[in-house]
Amino acid sequence: MKIPEIFTSNPNEFNQPPIEQASTIPSSWYHDQEVYDFEQNVLFARNWQYVCHQDQLKNVGDVVHATIAGNPILVIKTKDEGIRAFYNVCKHRGGPLAVKKGTTTVLQCQYHGWTYLTDGSLRGVPDWNLVELFDEKNFGLEPIELSFWDGLIFARIESGGPDLQQIVKGISDRISPISMEKLQFYNEVVYDINCNWKVYLDNYLEGYHIPIVHPELANLLDYKNYVTEAYPWYSLQHSPFKGEDNVYQTEEGEAFYYFLFPNMMLNILPGRLQVNLVEPVSTNRCKVYFWYFYDDLSAKESTGIIKDDLEYSEVIQQEDIEICEAVQRGLQSKAYDKGRFSVKRELGVYHFQSLLKKLFQSVL
Ligand code: FES
Ligand SMILES: [Fe+2]
Structure with a gap:
């Protein structure tokens, strides 16, 4: 730096x-x-950067987008009622993701349609059968750390600063x-x-x-x-x-x-x-x-x-x-x-x- x-x-x-x-x-x-x-x-x-209030993630599949230090991120309510955050960046060629139409638990890239589960794992890759030396485990979404306080949700892309509880x-x-x-x-x-x-x-x-x-x-x-x-x-x-x-x-x-x-x-x-x-x-x-x-x-x-x-x-x-x-x-x-x-x-x-x-x- x-x-x-x-x-x-x-x-x-x-x-x-x-x-x-x-x-x-x-x-x-x-x-x-x-x-x-x-x-x-x-x-x-x-x-820690404020992202949203928990009321904005009431239902499974609800998503909130944010930008942290120039990085696009998304926060999603998952099937197990948890809340997770990822870089909003597809591992194919960097496209943005959205919840796949007709589902609440699948994220789909808006560029060529790769799909991911809400735990970040890569699930579906169209027209990929001739590709060699590809391990889908290395192509999951990058997770981001979250912290919660009184209904407010915060994300952080690198450690280093004070804990959220210390701040508030x-x-x-x-x-x-x-x-x-x-x-x-x-x-x-x-x-x-x-x-x-x-x-x-x-x-x-x-x-x-x-x-x-x-x-x-x-x-x-x-x-x-x-x-x-x-x-x-x-x-x-x-x-x-x-x-x-x-x-x-x-x-x-x-x-x-x-x-x-x-x-x-x-x-x-x-x-x-x-x-x-x-x-x-x-x-x-x-x-x-x-x-x-x-x-x-x-x-x-x-x-x-x-x-x-x-x-x-x-x-x-x-x-x-x-x-x-x-x-x-x-x-x-x-x-x-x-x-x-x-x-x-x-x-x-x-x-x-x-x-x-x-x-x-x-x-x-
Ligand atoms: S960039 Fe996501 S599918 Fe191509
Ligand atoms: Fe003022």
């Missing part, structure tokens, strides 16, 4: 002073190709009596954004921009009492609401906005959950997934809540996209290298960037 030249030429970059004295990460980290490749190898391949330690107790396991999946919304994945996360991790970028949100939140808490592998933002008439008003309990290193967010409210994932696409592009979950999709009251929820988050999201794309252009300009942090408002960004520096340094 290649260490980025800008890392080796500036080893002092990795010493992180306290937030009062710290600078933001250098702007080149947001657009350098070597840094991007390094992140894919050491960050996204070696750390303390969250279940904090959000109790809310449990994510029983929630029902409503839908997925995907945004293609012209910024580095870290620009989007930096922006999520602070409320500093709310008064300027989201004036309508500033009216709902009690901004003075907006709090950020930092933990070993995640941070939590929460803020009381002002007034009673707003889409995020909850009857009982509070709202929690968690960031889980390296690229996942859990926005938890009583009866509702929004999971976000920021997937790097290139140095200056990312995809942001929004998955919406509710405790009872069949309840009459849900319809109104869901509609308000989706409309409202669309407005906020468009405002965030616009500012993130402008920031990416700013970071790529000749005018900028590093900035500083508001101690009061940007602890979440500092915490994220500190984890990045620590992790990068550990593999240099």
